[in-house]
Structures are given as structure tokens and as C-alpha cells.
Amino acid sequence: MFDGFELRQCEGDGARLRVRHGGTGPAVLLLHGHPRTHATWHRVAPLLVAAGHAVVCPDLRGYGRSEKPPTDPEHRPYAKRAMAADCLAVMRGLGHERFAVVGHDRGAYVATRLALDHPEAVTALSVLDAVPIGEALRRCDAGFAASWWHWFFLGQTDKPAERVIDADPDAWYRGTPEQMGAEAYEDYRRAVHDPATVHAMCEDYRAGLGVDREHDDADRRAGRRVGCPLQVLWATRDDMADLYGDVLGVWRDWAGDRLTGGPIDSGHHIAEEAPEALVTALREFWRTGAGPGAPAEGPAAPPGHPPAG
Known part of the structure; x- marks a missing residue:
């Protein structure tokens, strides 16, 4: 797994993160979702390295073997703003001042917050199976509550989910x-x-119901948008289309005309279930001018893998 990658502890912005990184070329940051670790990318990361990219995969703050800072009553240490600041510090510590970001599930919220808070660093944003937290909660109905009830269960503090x-x-x-x-x-x-x-x-989910929503709603009121090109991908065998219909339409107010994307034939964990299709979609997005100087044609994929794109 991750042959040729280095595994190390890197300083974030208040938490040390376990990080796997490898390759050379335009940098890509891959952010996992709940309850995974960075290892969820082990089928994707080598394909991106073979295609000519430097790839960085951290365990998010609190996840895997990254540090787990003490929380506070507002759960701010687990806000996506804090997690995004960790990721920015890691990338800068590895020498990457500008980079593309790909985030899945909870990692998509971190990736989006990184692009909103640090537009000077993020050259392209790819979101997998997510809409902004503020949008999800604003549009919440009985269907969302029935399908995504775990948001509210994990977010409880009076009867903590941890015991269950x-x-x-x-x-x-x-x-x-x-x-x-x-x-x-x-x-x-x-x-x-x-x-x-x-x-x-x-704590990640508790922050999501409170401080993360506050940050998203403040951005919405201010008309703040993702400044870089934005790609939104969703799994055909998940519920994004059922919940939102026009998934890209949910994102339009956040990205304007710099928005693209579509479905991928997969279950929810796209990086594990459809890595080649995901890499193809990412490289096509970057090739059209979205990425950080992404090569038009990368080197050949390693033996046993189809070409990435």
C-alpha cells in the first residue's frame, strides 16, 4: 500500500497530522471522509503520482493517528476552519504553496473551507459526495433526516453517541x-x-451542526464564493441525486460559471470502489485549465493499472 510514499508526522495549525506523501510535480491534497483514514486513497494516490503529481494524504485532525486536541463547548477545535488550517500548514511545510484539493464526505467540507478561507493557495477544488454543510442543513427535510440521521445522532452531547x-x-x-x-x-x-x-x-459532527454552519451561512450572506474552478462528483449508488436532484445547482451560488461535474458509477466510497474512473475525471478537470499547471499528458500508469485519463 502506497509503495514509494513516505509516512511521517507533520505539524498542522495546532495539531500534528499523520501524512503520507509521494511523487513530484503539481501538488494534489487528498482529504478523506468519515470514518476513514488517509488510507482510503491507496488506490488513487499511486495513479496520480504516475500521472506526474506530488500527492499528499493526511489523516484529518482527530481521525486515524493524527492528534486529537481537547474540545470546547462550541466544538471549535473540530471546526472545518481549524482542520483546513492544519492542511494548509502541512502543505506549506512540505513546500507546496499552491495546490489542488480533492475532498470526500467530511473531507469535502474541509476542502471547501480551505478554498474559501485560503483562495491564494487552492488552484482547483474537487468535491465528492457533498454539498456545503450550510446548504445541507438549510434544505433539511424528512428525507434528509431519515437518510442522514447519523448527523444528528453523532452531534448529540446530552446523550453522547460515543457510548453506543x-x-x-x-x-x-x-x-x-x-x-x-x-x-x-x-x-x-x-x-x-x-x-x-x-x-x-x-466532535467533527458537533462542529458541523454549529460553528461550521455559522461559517457557511456567513459566507452565503456575504456572497463569498469559491474562487478557483470547482468540480463536483457524486456516486450513482449513493443518495445525492435523490436528496438534491440537480446537485450542481446546489453548488451554483457557491461557484458561478466555474463549476463542472457529474456522476460516477460507484457506491459512496468512490476512491475505493472506482479509483480509475475518479482519476480520469480529476485529470480531465485539471487538463481543461483548472489545475496547478497539470501536465497535458502524464507519464504512463504503473503496470497493472489502466492509463489515468
Whole structure:
């Protein structure tokens, strides 16, 4: 897994992150979702390196084996703004002043916040299976509540979800080695069996219902938009289209005419289930002028993999 990549601890902005990085060329930051670790990208990252990119994959603050700062009553240490600042510090520490960002699920919220808060750094944003947190909560109806009830369960503090999850993590989280790959599965399983990680992941959701929504709503009121080209991708076997219909339409007020995207034939965990299709979509997006000087034609893919794009 991640052959040729370096694994290290990097200083974020208040938390040390476990980071896997490798390759040379235009930089790409890959941000995982809940309850995964950076290992979810192990099928995607080598294809991007083979295509001529430097690739950086951190465990987000609180996830995997990254640090888990103490929280506060408003859950601000787990706000996407804090997580985004960590990622910016890591990228700068690795020598990448400007870079593309790809975020999935909770990582998509971090990626979006990074693009909004630090437009000088982010050259292209790709969002997988997400709309802005503020938009999701503003549009919340019975269908959303039935499908995404875990947002509100994990966000509780009066009856904390941690007690339920820690009683039987394998019953609550249902990844498999067949879907994820054996090493990635073991990394994920180690994380979800750590009560400190479970608590931090719940804090992520608690921040989402409060301070993250405040930040999104403030941006909306101010008319602030993502300044770089924005790509939105969603899985055909997930519920984004069922919930929102025109998924790109939800994002239009956030991106204007610098918006593109569409569905990918996959379940929710696109990087694990459809890595080649994902890399093809990303490279096509970057080739059309969105990326940080992305090469028009990268080197050949490694043996056993189809060309990326």
C-alpha cells in the first residue's frame, strides 16, 4: 500500500497530522471522509503520482493517528476552519504553496473551507459526495433526516453517541477488507476501535451542526464564493441525486460559471470502489485549465493499472 510514499508526522495549525506523501510535480491534497483514514486513497494516490503529481494524504485532525486536541463547548477545535488550517500548514511545510484539493464526505467540507478561507493557495477544488454543510442543513427535510440521521445522532452531547459506538465498533462501522483493501481496512479498524478517535469524529459532527454552519451561512450572506474552478462528483449508488436532484445547482451560488461535474458509477466510497474512473475525471478537470499547471499528458500508469485519463 502506497509503495514509494513516505509516512511521517507533520505539524498542522495546532495539531500534528499523520501524512503520507509521494511523487513530484503539481501538488494534489487528498482529504478523506468519515470514518476513514488517509488510507482510503491507496488506490488513487499511486495513479496520480504516475500521472506526474506530488500527492499528499493526511489523516484529518482527530481521525486515524493524527492528534486529537481537547474540545470546547462550541466544538471549535473540530471546526472545518481549524482542520483546513492544519492542511494548509502541512502543505506549506512540505513546500507546496499552491495546490489542488480533492475532498470526500467530511473531507469535502474541509476542502471547501480551505478554498474559501485560503483562495491564494487552492488552484482547483474537487468535491465528492457533498454539498456545503450550510446548504445541507438549510434544505433539511424528512428525507434528509431519515437518510442522514447519523448527523444528528453523532452531534448529540446530552446523550453522547460515543457510548453506543464504543460498545461495538464493528457493528456500527461496516467496512470490509474486500472493499477497502486489507491494509487500508486494518488501518481504519484500528481507528474506529480507539475511543479517542470516536470522540473526535463525533466532535467533527458537533462542529458541523454549529460553528461550521455559522461559517457557511456567513459566507452565503456575504456572497463569498469559491474562487478557483470547482468540480463536483457524486456516486450513482449513493443518495445525492435523490436528496438534491440537480446537485450542481446546489453548488451554483457557491461557484458561478466555474463549476463542472457529474456522476460516477460507484457506491459512496468512490476512491475505493472506482479509483480509475475518479482519476480520469480529476485529470480531465485539471487538463481543461483548472489545475496547478497539470501536465497535458502524464507519464504512463504503473503496470497493472489502466492509463489515468
